[in-house]
Amino acid sequence: MTRTTAELRGGLPPALAAVVDDYEEHLRGGRELSEHTVRAYLTDTVSLLDHLARRSGTRVGDLDLAALRSWLARGRTTGDGRATTARRAAAARSFTRWLRRTGLTTEDVGLRLVSPKAHRTLPDVLAPDQARAVVESTGGADEPAGLRDALVLELLYASGVRVSELVGLDVDDVDRGRRLLRVLGKGRKERSVPYGAPAERALDAWLTRGRPALVTDRTGPALLLGTRGGRLDPREARRIVHAAMAAVPGAPDIGPHGLRHTAATHVLEGGADLRSVQELLGHASLATTQIYTHVTVERLRAVHAQAHPRA
Template sequence: MEELVKKFLQYLFAERNMSKHTIKAYNCDLEQFIDYSKRCDCQIEKVNYLYLRRYLAYLQTIGYTRASIARKLTAVRSFFGFLQREDLMDSNPAPLISFPKLEKRLPKAVRIGMIDALLNSPDTSSANGQRDRALLEILYGTGIRVGELVQLNLEDINFAQQEVRVFGKGNKERVVPINQEALGSVKNYLLRRKKSYLKDKDGSALFLNNQGGRLTDGSVRRIIKKYVRQAGIETGITPHVLRHTFATHLLEAGADLRSIQELLGHVDLSSTQIYTQLSRARLKKIYLQTHPRA
């Protein structure tokens, strides 16, 4: 089964143009399915509807949330669909399996005061502090994903046009505006970048670690966590929360959904429409707290 998974992952990379992050997630989910099948002594040709139902029930018993189970089911369904299309299996047992019903959770958004506290936390007298201020400004100022942030190269920042070129999911390119405050932070960081980070390397990556290599998703998450604690912010803030906050603040200031969709790189407008629910929820809360008859 492992060889079939390798073929499937190669297909995702070469033909579906999926990101390395997505392919890695698919691989982890399928490795877990293979491990379960080995323990059950079940060959791939024996996998059927009832077997998959038992697998999903097993995932639930060991504590996975509905959202995690739905993601794992997506990987399994795609895998078996690939095998059927490639004539490696006679039938696909997965489409009959329904996805677990998910609760619609509204994205978190952070108040502007907390954002200001976070952005002002790095000590910009140090090279790392200047770098961290710049990446925080870009995340909140553009709404890009953390995976898009760490893939930025020097040539992707257009100072003259005040724009950033971003390569999103499926390596799709888009250009987003960037504010003067964020650009200023990037300029200050670049003044120290070569001397403080590159050493003997000549990297094209915008954001570098202390060894001169490209920052990773995990590094950025740890950086944000550090400054959240430093700023005394009790609300959990992640790169994705900054992305949600970017979109929510735009909507509350009067931006239209289509524009926000383009800025976020959403293919489908329905992905952006959740922010209207968030805005309505916040308005309702304000109404209930302030109206004399509420």
């Protein structure tokens, strides 16, 4: 039976358990990581140290390159794919780098750990006419939930923000005069993202006829609300997007992240440069944004194959 991370952590030798506690404090206190990222780092670190303990290691000084490699190999034999292996290797390198920097080890044993590069699959994106149909799928709705759903779709496609960034918006984060959203992204980095006239119309309808009907004593400053007046949950935002996709014949079943991919692709195809798209999406590295150049090339190939008589 597979043991949970908490069970594995509780079974570590005392010295290793103490290191995990210190590492968790470092992750939570100094790097401004999301809760999801902290949990992922800790899960992989605990798994690594459990593996070390099974190899009779009792302290982090026992960790070496052979232990790291055998840990990754064990994961591959139990079904880890290339992407998972790459992620676990990155987590291990982060941990060993911290061990060396804090003086808990004399060398960074993860420096020579290599991992397979994850295959970067091209994301599904909507065609422009599909995108238009999706964001207009709630057109005519006049009840609060319908007005909110229309705004969710418009803002996700108009701005390319992440769903967590969308539901985290407060009313004061919207600069309606300049049509800008003040977004708090990964690593608590703030950026301004523009939106267009259709999104402004949806925003006006929501703020005048939708949001006031759902406001309660517990609402606070949240822009988007659930039916009980609290801040909209990301899961509900995902449900809204999937329902809109289902209402458009031929549209792929993509979620909020798919709308983000679609927005970036359409902006790039419309003539924007890659640096501008990077700023729009809030990517720390241009390399992350470059996947959209592959998306547009693939779409060009598909059009060519369908339209050219000698394709």
